[in-house]
Amino acid sequence: xxxxxxxxxxxxxxxxxxxxxxxxxxxxxxxxxxxxxxxxxxxxxxxxxxxxxxxxxxxxxxxxxxxxxxxxxxxxxxxxxxxxxxxxxxxxxxxxxxxxxxxxxxxxxxxxxxxxxxxxxxxxxxxxxxxxxxxxxxxxxxxxxxxxxxxxxxxxxxxxxxxxxxxxxxxxxxxxxxxxxxxxxxxxxxxxxxxxxxxxxxxxxxxxxxxxxxxxxxxxxxxxxxxxxxxxxxxxxxxxxxxxxxxxxxxxxxxxxxxxxxxxxxxxxxxxxxxxxxxxxxxxxxxxxxxxxxxxxxxxxxxxxxxxxxxxxxxxxxxxxxxxxxxxxxxxxxxxxxxxxxxxxxxxxxxxxxxxxxxxxxxxxxxxxxxxxxxxxxxxxxxxxxxxxxxxxxxxxxxxxxxxxxxxxxxxxxxxxxxxxxxxxxxxxxxxxxxx
Numbered sequence: 001x002x003x004x005x006x007x008x009x010x011x012x013x014x015x016x017x018x019x020x021x022x023x024x025x026x027x028x029x030x031x032x033x034x035x036x037x038x039x040x041x042x043x044x045x046x047x048x049x050x051x052x053x054x055x056x057x058x059x060x061x062x063x064x065x066x067x068x069x070x071x072x073x074x075x076x077x078x079x080x081x082x083x084x085x086x087x088x089x090x091x092x093x094x095x096x097x098x099x100x101x102x103x104x105x106x107x108x109x110x111x112x113x114x115x116x117x118x119x120x121x122x123x124x125x126x127x128x129x130x131x132x133x134x135x136x137x138x139x140x141x142x143x144x145x146x147x148x149x150x151x152x153x154x155x156x157x158x159x160x161x162x163x164x165x166x167x168x169x170x171x172x173x174x175x176x177x178x179x180x181x182x183x184x185x186x187x188x189x190x191x192x193x194x195x196x197x198x199x200x201x202x203x204x205x206x207x208x209x210x211x212x213x214x215x216x217x218x219x220x221x222x223x224x225x226x227x228x229x230x231x232x233x234x235x236x237x238x239x240x241x242x243x244x245x246x247x248x249x250x251x252x253x254x255x256x257x258x259x260x261x262x263x264x265x266x267x268x269x270x271x272x273x274x275x276x277x278x279x280x281x282x283x284x285x286x287x288x289x290x291x292x293x294x295x296x297x298x299x300x301x302x303x304x305x306x307x308x309x310x311x312x313x314x315x316x317x318x319x320x321x322x323x324x325x326x327x328x329x330x331x332x333x334x335x336x337x338x339x340x341x342x343x344x345x346x347x348x349x350x351x352x353x354x355x356x357x358x359x360x361x362x363x364x365x366x367x368x369x370x371x372x373x374x375x376x377x378x379x380x381x382x383x384x385x386x387x388x389x390x391x392x393x394x395x396x397x398x399x400x401x402x403x404x405x406x407x408x409x410x411x412x413x414x415x416x417x418x419x420x421x422x423x424x425x426x427x428x429x430x431x432x433x434x435x436x
Contacts, residue, residue: 003036003326004037005037005038006037006038006039006326006327007077007080008038008042008078008079008081008082009041009043009072009082010042010043010044011043011069011085012044013047013050013051013054014086015307015308015311016135017045017082018308019309019310019311020311020319021040022058022309022312023315024038024319025040027316035324038319042065042075043055043060043065043066044068044071045067046067051065069094073101078103079104080103080322081103081104081105081106082105082315082319083098083109084108084109084315087111088109091112092112095107095109095112095120095131096123099120099123099129099131100123102127103129104129104131104322104325105130105132106133106135106315106318106322107132107136108311108314110137110206111209113136114224117216117224118216118224118338121335125336128331129332130322130325130332130333132321132334133213133318135311135314135318136213137163138161138289138301138305139287139303140307140311140313141288141305142317143214143289143301144213144217145321146301147214147218148217151291151293151296151299153295154293154294154295154296155261155295156219156291157259157292157294158256158257158291159214159215159218159255160255160256160279161287161288161290162253162255162287162288162305163210164204164287164305165284165285165305165306166194166198166201166202167253168252168282168284168286168287169188170184170185170188170194171270172284174236174238175245178238181234181238185198193285202233203231203232204231204233204253204268204269205225208230208255209225211256211266211267211268212225212227212266214257215228215259215264218259219264219342220338221264221338221341221342223257223264223266227266228268229267230267230268231269231270233253235427239357239396243357243387244272247355248275249432250272250273250277251429252271252273252279252282253269253271254273254279256268256269256271259342263344264343265350266344269430272429272430272431274432278300279300285304285306286302287302287303288300347406349405351405351406352409352430352431353382353401353403353404353431353433354400354431355429355430356398356400356427356428357397357398357425357426358370358398358399358422358425359396359425359426360394360396360397360422360423361393361395361421362389362395363393366397370397370419373416374416376415377408378408379402379404380401381401384397385397386398396426409428
């Protein structure tokens, strides 16, 4: 296709849209040499002041601003639409409209792709155009392109990663400074790593959306957000961090997706992993994703998982890919690869070792009663110890089980909490096994 330049329209001039605009403008000459001249031709933004501030910062003319996204979608001179408003309903309308208009589309919207990704990719396929979404998972880390292209010759068995910088920052601070959860969360909020309402991050919802996207791509079977069970980090205490250290583990909030080709096991939860594992060394707000393939072996991708410029970097990369496809008449190269319909393993059937911290009345026979409750639920202990005295009549017991079904572990914990010798089950955390 003969064109002097590719025209891009960005819908949303907030942090992500602003970051994408900054990368396109500041690196315009470099991008032109690597692909083709790419011109930021229009920005749709309801907040006029925010749009003007972005134009002033990047020395762009104000006349590229509009408050109507439909003008971008309907403009025949706009080749690529970039959606950065977030949310689901309006973003879905914008992207589906743009695809049906034959535009190439780039989005950073994990919420949308984790719920309606299959539908939108099918529309892109029908219209013979592109939908790119690298920035929806792990910010500036090119994990989606790696799985779709670099690792395409592999049968991927597992993807495991730190895909939420907020929770990794909190756990890092708890580990390195001895802070409790509330202190570390407050610090993350003060630094802008956590929202005023941090639920999506700390409860695992954000990571679950990203793992739904990654599992779908890696295993060629549609996984949506509602299929991914998740548990948060809000119950983890400084004592859990300290005990993990003594056992030779670090606690990380991980997304895990595995498949044997017959079914998919995908979930998000805290995990004690060996301090020798590459993911254990990932600190602060960084993300990292560990991939295992039959030909590849193991590889890990590491970098900033959020922020204006890292996310803008991923969006710019997608724009460049879309540009090349337009210029070489090769749109719809990627398409939707979910040709299988693999079942997702129910949470109750997942297997893991478990660390459990229990507050008990310090008296004779406690270990025997705990052991009986575990044995009744088909659970054996790998190690058990009394770690510290809490009061004159109370102590804390920490144990690690052998690998068990999640349903059996939950049933055992319910039975343990009803024992007369038990004050409370303070926490449980899964522990890495040989398959990690």
